[in-house]
Amino acid sequence: MAVNTHTLTIPSSTSFLEEVREFVTSHATQAKFAEGVVEQMKMAVDEACTNVIEHSYEGNADQVIDITITTMPDKLVVVIRDKGLKFDRAAYQEPDLLQYAKSKKTGGFGVHIMRKLMDSVEYRNTGGFNECCMIKFKS
Amino acid sequence: MSNFSVGFRSSGHIQILDLKGELDAHTASELEAAIQKCQANNQVHIIINGASLMYISSAGLGVFMAYIEDIRELGGDIKIAALQPKVYNVFDLLGFPMLFDIIDLEADAIGKFDPSNA
Numbered sequence: 001m002a003v004n005t006h007t008l009t010i011p012s013s014t015s016f017l018e019e020v021r022e023f024v025t026s027h028a029t030q031a032k033f034a035e036g037v038v039e040q041m042k043m044a045v046d047e048a049c050t051n052v053i054e055h056s057y058e059g060n061a062d063q064v065i066d067i068t069i070t071t072m073p074d075k076l077v078v079v080i081r082d083k084g085l086k087f088d089r090a091a092y093q094e095p096d097l098l099q100y101a102k103s104k105k106t107g108g109f110g111v112h113i114m115r116k117l118m119d120s121v122e123y124r125n126t127g128g129f130n131e132c133c134m135i136k137f138k139s
Numbered sequence: 140m141s142n143f144s145v146g147f148r149s150s151g152h153i154q155i156l157d158l159k160g161e162l163d164a165h166t167a168s169e170l171e172a173a174i175q176k177c178q179a180n181n182q183v184h185i186i187i188n189g190a191s192l193m194y195i196s197s198a199g200l201g202v203f204m205a206y207i208e209d210i211r212e213l214g215g216d217i218k219i220a221a222l223q224p225k226v227y228n229v230f231d232l233l234g235f236p237m238l239f240d241i242i243d244l245e246a247d248a249i250g251k252f253d254p255s256n257a
Binding site for chain 2: 017021036047050054110117
């Protein structure tokens, strides 16, 4: 099976998340990932894009996000690229569910979900872009 | 265009919200508005019926998190029923069964609010 790469560029608005999920589902299904695994990848990419929209671009909808999916025989690699604020790794803490409910906080679960659903989640900054690179292996 | 909607039904004093479609960061505000409407009408016995809910992201889960304490302080609860297995898996992934009453059948959720009618 060859290596296939597909890119989707969306405006930085939550109204395009549905399109992102369809993009992931389509290519992950074509690459013959199991249905349950496709669901996991779809959600992880949704969470990554939501974080870019809400935190990196701070809700500014006139920016763009590039989502690149590369399928290989044994894995799928997805890179989400933006030009907004850097992801602050030092400020990130694993959420505690009970504390969250008590404090009535509503967010902060995205990265936690991405890490639970994918085999690898890495952030990097290259050439003025922020990149979130996630990998899911087939087995 | 949103492919998410909330339907309102009631069973006695219990307000049932039928969620349909996909709940993400774009559509979560619709669920929030629905729960706020329940609160404004002093309806604090709420059942979320997820039979037609096809997807939920952390933004949707966050809405439940934001209101559960308020609703319980008012003597009510948000019980979640009839979730599709793939949606339940997301609730489970984050440990929601520890915090929320998640029930297979809507009738059983009604019975938990109204033990005398169960």
